[in-house]
Amino acid sequence: MIEVVDLYKKFGRQEILKGVNLRIEKGQTFALIGGSGNGKSVLLKHIIGLMKPDKGSIMIGTEDITRLRGRRLRAIKDRLGIVFQFGALFDSLTIYENVAFPLKEKTKLSEAQIKEKVFKELEAVQLLEDRDKYPAQISGGMRKRVALARCLIMNPEIIFFDEPTTGLDPVIAKIIYNTIRSLQEKRRLTALIVSHEIPGIFQIVDRVAMLHGGKIISTGTPEEIQASTNPTVQKFLKGELE
Amino acid sequence: MFFFYPFKLIGGKVINFIRELGKMAIFLGSSLYSMLLPPYRPFRVTKQVYFIGVKTISVIVLTGLFTGMALTLQAYYVLITFGAESKLGAITSLSLIRELGPVISALMVIGRAGSALTAEIGIMRISEQIDALDSMALNPKNFLSVPNLIAGVISLPILNALFILMGIWGGYLVGVTLTGLSSGVYFGAISDSVQLQDLTLSLKKSLSFGLLFSWICCYKGYFADSGSGFGAEGVSKATTEAVVLSSVVILVCDYFITSILILT
Known part of the structure; x- marks a missing residue:
């Protein structure tokens, strides 16, 4: 289980995360959606322990990784796997x-x-x-x-994908989605997928959260998100969000 | 408000400078600490000794030879006016051992290997390869900077010794072969004038320069994305800064190391 509680992060004077709250249950495939530059990758880097927040906590199981260092942090990281946006090979x-x-x-x-x-x-x-x-x-x-x-x-017990299909043609994107889906069926991993590929990402996830303006503005199943009455969510789904 | 602007500007620069120094010190401290922790990486250290040391040999041989030749030629025409050309070997060897060997060999290594080191680590930073190491629960400093720090400290004294030897040989070519000085006089002056403390001074300097250059170059590459530019521009600026800063620091430290070791 991953739980992000009241997470804040600032770079200089620019506030990127303004009190993010998020909960991902064990074995769940979760998508974090939102427009470019809304802090999705920054939030991901916090969850995997690459960045420290200004305020807030991130629980992975029973441990708050924002307070861990050295060997104990490495023990948590050993349970995680990350697929970076450009592979980072x-x-x-x-x-x-x-x-x-x-x-x-x-x-x-x-x-x-x-x-x-x-x-x-x-x-x-x-x-x-x-x-x-x-x-x-x-x-x-x-x-x-x-x-x-x-x-x-x-x-890994938990796997993170940072924009797994961005910049790929639809055929390759489908292969990636199928790989993620078959992975879920075989290994029952907990997965967090950061993406702005709508609606493709809805086919493979159990729940979705939308990050906008440094906060989670909507959470639910893909169907619930698509039926959301939140005007920002609807604008994003229709590709009208600036 | 306008009146305070210069104070704000200077104050901001001083604070940034002190912050940068602090970051550099923390980087070195944590790298040295991670040097003590397993895993130890003898293969990576050997690879970096090859990259920093072995691949710089040809540059050192060439620059050492010509530095010795030019130095001896200059010294010969000064000494001959006093009838003191018998001291040619002493001047050449002492200049090379005490100053030129450690400084020029370090500058050559910075130009050839230091810039490449910063660019390589900088590219790993901007392409998230360092984040990938970190996410695998590996210590990126243990993986990247420790082998380079050790390789820098191992390679520099050896390259310095090679530079001095080539310089003395270059001096011999000019002093003995061209100007006709007896080889016995040339080498006799060297053995009479060079003391153990001269060699110790040279060794201490090259050890310090080895640590300084590898520290600065690794640091600049490691934080290539948080300087004055991003992406390829960030790496390019980091590389330039690494070369300029390590060269300046080495020349400044050379003076202070000389004064401290001569006075004590």
């Missing part, structure tokens, strides 16, 4: 090396065991043939799938 490593990287750094598995696991994950995202290529030699969609494989190889 190590550009000097091959696809295989990128996926093997967390295992090499964090486990004592033998080279043969690592190879077996990496091959399995690469096969799952249909990139086994491209394992010797470098990130610069593959497409944006492939990079996101490699990032997903790198993230899943450590069996």
Whole structure:
């Protein structure tokens, strides 16, 4: 379970988060939607422990990660997996090396065991043939799938996706959505997907929250959000929000 | 209000400068602390020693040789007017060991490896690769800056020694081969004048410069997105700042290290 309580963040004089409250239940696939520049990625970086808030708390299970440091924070991060917006793959490593990287750094598995696991994950995202290529030699969609494989190889309990389909063509976006959906069916992970891809994202999530003006203005199932009477939500869904 | 503007401007700059110094000190402190914690990365340290040290050898050989040659040529025409050309070896070797070796070798390493180091870490920062390391519960400082700090401290003294040797050989080529001074006189003056404390001074300087340059270059790359620019522009500015700042700091510190070690 993830619970964000009254979260505030300011950069200089610009207030990005102005008291965000959010609750994601275990095993739920949750979408955080909102226009560009509304602080979705900033909120995500707080939840995964990359940023510290000015005020508020973020509970992951029973631990408030805003107050944790060192070993205890690392123990929480070990339970999380993140697929960054542009993949954040190590550009000097091959696809295989990128996926093997967390295992090499964090486990004592033998080279043969690592190879077996990496091959399995690469096969799952249909990139086994491209394992010797470098990130610069593959497409944006492939990079996101490699990032997903790198993230899943450590069996995280909670997985975060930052704009998983932004900038991809509809066919690749559908592949990514299908991968996320089959992942949910097989592993029952808790997932938070940050996106502004409407209505595509509604097909794969259990609940949706909309972030606008530094606050969550609406939460509900995809159907509830689509039927929302909130004028800002309706404007966003119709693509009329500035 | 207009009257207070200069005070506000100067005050703001001073506060920013002090804040930056504090951030740099915290960065070094946390990097040194993470150096003590596992995992230890001998492979990455070796890789960085190769990048910073081995790949700079050709530059050091060339600059050392020509620095020694130019220095000896200049010194020869001054000494000959006093009939003191027998001291040529002493002047060349002491200048190289005490000052030119540590300073020029450090400046060469900054130009060749320091800028690349900042650019590499800066690109990792803007493409979220450092965030990816952090999100994997790995300490990015332990992964990125520690191997470079160790490699800088290992490589600089060796490159300094190589620079001095090449400089002395360059001095020999000019002093003995071109001007006809006896090689016995040249090397005799070196062995008479060079003391152990000169070599210790040179070693201490190059160790300090190794730490300084790798610290500044890693720091500038690590915070490439929080300086005066973003994206590619941020990396470009961070690289320039890293080269300029580490060169200036090394020249300033050279004076202070010399004064402290000579006075004590």
